[in-house]
Amino acid sequence: MWRHAVDRLACINVATLPLQILLRDHPAWARLPAVVVGEDRPNGLVLYLNARAHQAGVRSGQRYATALSLARNLQAGTVSQSQIEETVHALTERLRKYSPHVEPAIDAPGVFWTDVHGLDRLYPALRAWADAVRMELKSAGMKSAVAVGFSRFGVYALAMAHSGTLVCEDAAQEEECVKKVPLDRLNLDPEARDRLLMLGVTTVGDFLRLPSEGIRTRFGSAIDEMYQLAMGNRWAPLRPEPIKEPHVRSIEFDEPESNTERLVFVVKRLLDGLVTELICRANAVIGVSLEMKLENRTQRTEYIRPAAPTLDVPQLLQLIYLCLSEIQLPAGIVTLCVTVDACLATSDQRRFFLEHSRDVDAANQALARVRAECGEQAIVRARICNAHSPAARFTWELVEQVPAKATPRVIASRPLVRRIYAQSLLLSKSILESAVERKLGPYVLSGGWWAGGVYRDYYFVHTHSGHIWWMYYDHRRESYFLQGRVE
Numbered sequence: 297m298w299r300h301a302v303d304r305l306a307c308i309n310v311a312t313l314p315l316q317i318l319l320r321d322h323p324a325w326a327r328l329p330a331v332v333v334g335e336d337r338p339n340g341l342v343l344y345l346n347a348r349a350h351q352a353g354v355r356s357g358q359r360y361a362t363a364l365s366l367a368r369n370l371q372a373g374t375v376s377q378s379q380i381e382e383t384v385h386a387l388t389e390r391l392r393k394y395s396p397h398v399e400p401a402i403d404a405p406g407v408f409w410t411d412v413h414g415l416d417r418l419y420p421a422l423r424a425w426a427d428a429v430r431m432e433l434k435s436a437g438m439k440s441a442v443a444v445g446f447s448r449f450g451v452y453a454l455a456m457a458h459s460g461t462l463v464c465e466d467a468a469q470e471e472e473c474v475k476k477v478p479l480d481r482l483n484l485d486p487e488a489r490d491r492l493l494m495l496g497v498t499t500v501g502d503f504l505r506l507p508s509e510g511i512r513t514r515f516g517s518a519i520d521e522m523y524q525l526a527m528g529n530r531w532a533p534l535r536p537e538p539i540k541e542p543h544v545r546s547i548e549f550d551e552p553e554s555n556t557e558r559l560v561f562v563v564k565r566l567l568d569g570l571v572t573e574l575i576c577r578a579n580a581v582i583g584v585s586l587e588m589k590l591e592n593r594t595q596r597t598e599y600i601r602p603a604a605p606t607l608d609v610p611q612l613l614q615l616i617y618l619c620l621s622e623i624q625l626p627a628g629i630v631t632l633c634v635t636v637d638a639c640l641a642t643s644d645q646r647r648f649f650l651e652h653s654r655d656v657d658a659a660n661q662a663l664a665r666v667r668a669e670c671g672e673q674a675i676v677r678a679r680i681c682n683a684h685s686p687a688a689r690f691t692w693e694l695v696e697q698v699p700a701k702a703t704p705r706v707i708a709s710r711p712l713v714r715r716i717y718a719q720s721l722l723l724s725k726s727i728l729e730s731a732v733e734r735k736l737g738p739y740v741l742s743g744g745w746w747a748g749g750v751y752r753d754y755y756f757v758h759t760h761s762g763h764i765w766w767m768y769y770d771h772r773r774e775s776y777f778l779q780g781r782v783e
Contacts, residue, residue: 304412304422305534306395306444307451308429310387313406314375315344316438317383322373329367333360336374357486380405388537390436394429397536404483407452411534412444414762426461445470448534449526453500457481474526475501484522488515500526533712543570543636552591552628556620559629563616566634567609580605580641584612586619586634591627598623605639659698686741686754686779713783714766720777723767728776734758738769756782 310316314332319325329349333340338361345354345363352367364370384400391398391408395415401407412422419425426442433440443454445464450471454462457477464470477500480489492515497503504526512520524530545566553559563586574580583601590596600615663675676692738753751772757765764782769775 304444304446305448305451306410306412306422306426306429306442307448307455308391308408308410308433309441309443309452309455310406310408310433310438311441312344312346313383313438314380315346316406317375317379318373319346320437322371325371328369328371329354330371330373331360331363332375333372334374336372338364340372340374342372355486387433387436387438390432391429394425394432397534399534399536407455407483409448409451409534411536421463423461423463426463430461447528448532449522450474453477453482453526456483475499475504479503482522485516485518488519491515543573543638544633545570546631546633548631549629552630553632554625554628556617559620559632560613560617562632563634564609564613566632567612567636570634570636571607571609574636574638574641575607577638578641579638580607581612581636582639583637584616584634585637586616586632588625588629588633589631590625591630594626596623596625605641607641663695663698714780715783716766716780717778720768720779723776723778731759731761732757733760741768754779 312332315330318332319330322330327348329352330346331342331349331354332344334343335341338359340360342354342356342358342360342363345356349363349367349370352370354363354366354370360372363372384405388398388400388408391410395410395412397411399409401409412425415425416422419428422444426444429442430440441455441459441461443451443458443462443464445451445454446467447470450464450473453474454464454470454477462473464473479492479498479500479502482500484492492503497506503523506523508523508527508529511523521530525532547562547566553562567584571581581602582605583599586598586600588596588598598619600612600619602612602615606612666674673694675695677695678690679693681689681691735755735757737755739755740753742751752768752770754766754768757767759765765778766780766782767776767778770777
């Protein structure tokens with residue numbers, strides 16, 4: 297286990313988040329058996345339950361009618377997906393105050409992973425950091441558990457099984473604690489969970505002693521993925537949710553402005569720049585806020601919402617003109633701030649702008665000017681190719697013209713980039729001893745007999761300074777070399 301452990305991680309479990317949302321809306325149910333159901337009907341499935349319901353024999357996956365037969369005073373309700381998403385987003389923003397990298401779990405609302413590497417410089421101990429996180433969530437009306445450790449699965453299992461704060465000092469302690477975690481505390485498919493319990497598999501330790509060959513066949517792909525992650529056979533890097541930067545433009549007028557036509561013209565200039573940003577991010581406008589500071593030191597805010605997400609500036613300007621024409625301002629505007637709320641654009645919207653917004657002729661003329669000034673070899677792009685050495689698996693090819701149509705991909709998570717040095721650097725023994733904190737590998741490369749032979753052990757190395765090196769040990773030269781780094 298834990299062969300692919302990364303720098304210190306933490307998992308925050310806002311236990312049964314939808315249930316906490318339900319109890320927040322119905323505080324009188326806190327002392328009663330309570331469940332969240334998928335549908336408000338007898339056949340609705342139980343999704344989340346509190347401790348009193350669990351003591352009465354209620355389990356997730358049961359029908360509401362079955363659960364009601366086990367606990368006569370059972371209270372049940374539904375929680376909409378929009379409520380859950382809004383709460384998860386609000387909690388993510390709160391957690392950013394304690395770590396810049398926060399990843400909400402996709403299939404387990406209320407579970408968050410955070411990167412805590414280097415936070416011991418800001419807090420006397422990681423336990424103090426974890427306690428501060430719990431107090432922050434408590435101020436938001438949420439009960440939580442925080443586990444700090446070394447692996448994604450390890451901290452997840454501990455956060456799901458423990459209350460309060462748990463900090464593992466080393467990977468061995470984390471491994472021993474995780475093995476004792478009851479399997480029914482994890483977010484498993486109810487049917488697969490019950491089958492495992494029938495086989496006497498009650499803890500994570502029992503689960504990891506099962507032979508790996510039959511996991512996928514007998515219990516499904518989701519259980520197999522969790523098994524591989526727990527065994528350390530699958531590496532799942534932290535995928536923090538990107539920080540959404542506000543789309544804002546503002547202008548200060550030399551003289552107070554009150555003419556509607558001139559205001560709309562100014563708004564158009566601001567909107568053009570904002571919409572260009574949204575196109576690059578594959579987003580569309582769902583609302584425009586106009587914040588106006590008036591000459592008499594008062595403020596006025598108007599919100600304009602189109603019928604559907606759009607990137608059509610003229611359509612937005614028509615709505616803004618109608619809005620400004622109807623309002624009566626007691627004084628002229630001295631400062632105007634335009635803020636755009638955005639969402640992911642539809643495929644049709646993205647395709648329209650990819651096909652029509654690029655001036656291909658102008659782009660090719662720009663490339664021609666660069667070649668004229670810097671030489672014919674100045675404009676190139678990388679192309680993957682077949683090669684024996686990892687450092688040679690790409691080549692540079694000349695770019696003659698800009699493609700008429702581009703097919704960019706929307707990246708939901710921050711990618712890791714491996715930067716390869718043109719010439720590998722020799723690493724001395726003293727540098728290795730002082731810089732290296734942990735190594736992942738070796739990844740063996742051997743062959744190339746036609747060119748004298750190559751025998752190398754490649755490693756990904758975490759340094760004490762927080763960097764990730766890509767290095768190798770050359771058996772022929774009996775030395776370590778730095779090939780590049782990962783960012």
